[in-house]
Structures are given as C-alpha cells and as structure tokens.
Amino acid sequence: MAEEIAVENISVCLRRYIKDQQPVESDMEIVKSEVTLRLSEGTQDVLVQNLYLSPDPYMRNRMREIFTSYLPPFEPGKPIAGFGVAKVILSDHPDFQIGDIVTGIVSWEKYSVIKGGLGLRNVSHIDVPLSFHIGILGLPGLTAYAGFFEVCKPKKGEQVFVSAASGAVGQLVGQLAKLAGCRVVGSAGTDEKVELLMTRLGYDDGFNYKKEANLSEALKRYFPEGIDIYFENVGGKMLEAVLDNLKVHARIAVCGMISQNLSEHGEGIRNLSQLIVKRAKMQGFLMTDYLHLQEEFTKFMLSHLKEKKIIFIEDVVDGIENAPHAFIRLLQGKNIGKQIVHL
C-alpha cells in the first residue's frame, strides 16, 4: 500500500447564516485542518487540489437559511462552495486521471474530495488561461451567450443597454452585442469601469450610474429613440428607468438583480404598464437551462478568443485566505472584470 501523505487544508467556512442584509467578510471564517491524501476504493471519489475559485453573486443566496432559490443553503461550520478549476491528485473514477485539469462545483478549500466525481468535467482546452474555465468558458460565459442570443434575440442595428456592464457577464454581453451589429451602451459604478467599457470592451458609450441624479433622464440621453434590448443585471431603480425608455417590441433579459437586498420581495418596481404600451417582453432565465448549448458556446468563445475578436478581463485575488474578501468586494462592486480567487 502506498504511503499516505497528510497535508494542511485551509477552508473558507460559513460562520453563520445571514439575514436580509448583504454578507460581510466575518460571516465566513478561515479554518485550518489536516487532510490525508487517500481515497477508498469503489467510491468513484476524486481528490482535487483547487487552483481557481469563482466568487459569484448567486452564492449570497446560499448563505441564508431559507431555501427560496434553486440551490440548498450552505451549512454553518462547513466550507462554502462554488465553481472552480482544480487538478486531480487522486482518483477512484474512470473518467479522471491524476494530473487532469477539471472544473465543476468545489468546496472553498485547498483540497476537496468530490464524492463520485459528481459534476466534474475534464477541461480539454488548456491553451487558454485555466481560470477562463470559470469565466468566459464557464458560468458567466454561457450566461452571457444564452441570455443575449437566446433570450434577447438581437437584430442588427438594435439599441442595447447593459447594466453591471464591465462585470463577468456584462463585459461579454457588450462584446456579443457588437458582434451582432448592435449599438451598445453600458452602465457601471466607477469612472474607471466606464472608461474600460469604451477603451477595451468595444462599447459605443457608457455612463457611471452613481453620478446620475435621474436614471431615466440619463437613459434618454444615450437612447433618444429608446432601448430595444436591456440585459438586466441589477434590478431596482435601473429597471424602473429602463421601463420608461423602451422602444416598441423591446426585450428585457432578466439575468440578475444584484442591487436588490435579499429580502424575499425586493423593491417595488413602477412603470410596468410600459410593457403593454410598448408590447415589450421581460424574461427571466437561468444559465442552467442552456447546458445543451455548451458545445456550440465553447466553440464560439474559443474561436473568437483565438481571433482576438473577444477579450476577457479578470480581477484576480491571490490566496484562499483572501477568498472572503474577494467575494465581498464583488458584491460591493469593487471588482473590475470577472472576480477570481487564485490559490
């Protein structure tokens, strides 16, 4: 029998459930333990070393005790979990070999045992940065691709507005809109991000929503003839302002409402009767409904990356100990591009 090695594990655990308010760093805690690099036979378990972790906005819903969302709550005292890229250290699963690079849901810790290899996927395109598999080739990538092409159904020449426009999803939607021949304007929460929209992401225009006293007036400035497509990432007052500026037959793809607190009901949104006047459509979607597009989407993104017709901006924080900070700064809008934790 091979020698069993014990190594230090470092985990990010949920300290306590949050209520309706935004989570803070101290809602998580760093826990050190020892892990024996060993797997029992016949389990199909896979032991991985995590390389990149993805803090994502949806994770705050799992920090609440209530099961209102599509995923169960995290457990206090146990590591939180999310998408990650990892290297296989030991494997009892026929599909995964030692040294393989995999992606899937992993716990926020240095080493994770993935029971039965559940949800793991081998990563074949290793000619791009590995972190891209939780970015442009992962959750935010497929979200932008499916949300824009399948839900918004863009037509050449249409007027597109994107909120949280420089974020993981938003930066891609903007570029997809340009590829589809649309005019695209984005909003973001700092001048630096707005600058990025135009200089690197190909947006036609952009504005800092925090500097606008009246969002509806701001939108009228950028869309004097109205908005055909709104890619909704934030909700609240921005949605209300967009409803006030729709063109006939407009479409709103509701991807996220990150500005809303976690209370079950959210803020009241006015102007909804504009949906009738403008014969407009507002459609919520989840990327998980579009997994059948995985292959075409991966092809699309890889070929556009290679031809430099699309770029992907990341905001990398180093060290598992800094993962709680990375997560919270994302929710505070401090990330510039896709927030990543590099281990």
Next chain:
Amino acid sequence: MAEEIAVENISVCLRRYIKDQQPVESDMEIVKSEVTLRLSEGTQDVLVQNLYLSPDPYMRNRMREIFTSYLPPFEPGKPIAGFGVAKVILSDHPDFQIGDIVTGIVSWEKYSVIKGGLGLRNVSHIDVPLSFHIGILGLPGLTAYAGFFEVCKPKKGEQVFVSAASGAVGQLVGQLAKLAGCRVVGSAGTDEKVELLMTRLGYDDGFNYKKEANLSEALKRYFPEGIDIYFENVGGKMLEAVLDNLKVHARIAVCGMISQNLSEHGEGIRNLSQLIVKRAKMQGFLMTDYLHLQEEFTKFMLSHLKEKKIIFIEDVVDGIENAPHAFIRLLQGKNIGKQIVHL
C-alpha cells in the same frame, strides 16, 4: 335635389381633462344639437346612425391631456369616441351602401359622419346579435384570442389564472383555456361574478379577491403547485401575488392593469426576481398587433358560437344619455360581462 332632413343629435362630450384619478360621470356631458342628414360629394364620407357603443377601459387614457398612450387625447367640448356598431344612413363611399351594418371607431352620438369612411368595416355575419361585433367578434374577442393563444401559448393540462375573469376579455380567456385543455381559475370583485365563472363560463374555480386578506395565500389555495399562465387584466397587488406563485417557465400575458391609477408610473411591484428563479416570461401586448389574425379569429369564434362551445355575456345599458354612467360603472367593476350601450 333630395329633401334634406334635419334631426336631433345627442352627443357625449368630454367636459374637461381628468388628472391621475379615475374619471367620474360629470367629466362627460350630454350635448344636444341638430344634424342635417346630408353628405358632400367626392368626400367618401359615410353618415351612420349608431346602434351600439362600447365603453372600454383604455378610453380613460384618452380623457387625459397627456399623450402617453398610443392614441391621442379626446378634446374637451367634443364627443368622445370608441368602437361601435352602426347603420349606414348616407354614403359617399363605394364600399358602403345605405342600410349596411358597419363597425369601427365612432363618436359617442346618435349620428356620426365618418370622414372618408376611415376604419369602417362591413359586418357580414348578421346572424349573431349585432352587439357581438364590439364584443366577442371585436376588440375584447381578438384581445382574448391573440393574448391567450399567441402570447400565453397554452399547453394541455396547464394551470391558468385570469383576473377580471368575468369581464369582456376575461370571460373569453376562461373559455379558451378550457377549450385548450387547461385548468382555469378566475378572480372577480363580487360573489355574483364568481358564481357566474363556474356556472356559465366553465371556470374550474374562482374567488372574490375583495374578500381575501392575502392574495398570495389565496392563490396558493387554488394553485398549490403554482401557476403556468397568468392572463393579467388588473396589475398591482394581484400581479405581485401571482409572481409569488409562479411555476417554472410560467408566462404572464400583460393585457391590462386596470387597478392602476393613471399616474404615469403606477404602483411599485415587488417579487420580480421570481422571474429569474422561475425562468418566467412577462409580455405586454396590444390587440392591434394581431389584426392579421382577424379572419382566423372570426371563423374560430363564429363556429364555436354556433356549436354553443362558447358563450358571451353582455351587460347592456339603454340610451345614449346613460352612456357616461355605463362607462363609469365599468371602471367601478359594476359590469357583469361586456359593458354595452344600446341606442
């Protein structure tokens, strides 16, 4: 030259613009005048005697000075106008002969001159009550037909909820839902109307929303597994409650929001993030976008009427002098079925 006959005309005129509040009877006034039954040659004008007038909820928008909607405001001192059924008295238009029964937009008066015959349509199916041409075969009919089949896209066995369920549009949506093999529940504002839903309109169930302290709880009672299709006629708190009770991939056809005051913004609606969780669609529509379905829709309604597979309940008020009352009682929910004014 033929003898010119002068007769008394009675008109319902707008007295003054309304603001954000609901209109009242005294916002309109009855004006008597004389009209000479004569047309100038070469004008293509048509002089009609109105037989039935249709008070419709959208008309209150035309009583405001602001042009926010898709039709211009009425003018104070001039007759208001809406859909009607009329008889041709004189015609300078090749398509219309004396004695023809026509439908289209007419002024609220006994006799109207329709400039160039604009928007008039000959009514060929005179084997149904003439008033049906502004009901089941007119605006509310096509609204229900297009809204339910084209926007809601029902599937057999789905759970359908209709508000203002016994009204002109609602009573038809309920029956269409049954024809499509759905389970359908309606809400209305009196016990008498709710009774009608089940005894005459084929609804599976119904409730008086004015007697419910908590609309979301009420919906949970009638839809323990959630709502697939909501045909939205009222807006406000009912919409909020429906959003709380959606099934995955639910569809909301936004036909009207009659509960909302006329302020430009309306009430704030919470629970919109449920659109994401349930991957649901909310789509506003106007019947005028579906005029290309006129022929198929007319065929459908006529054959179902003949086979007694569909019925249409009307609430008729007699006399043009009572037209303001008929309009206001509609907005107050006192109508049982399609509100009609019979001249």
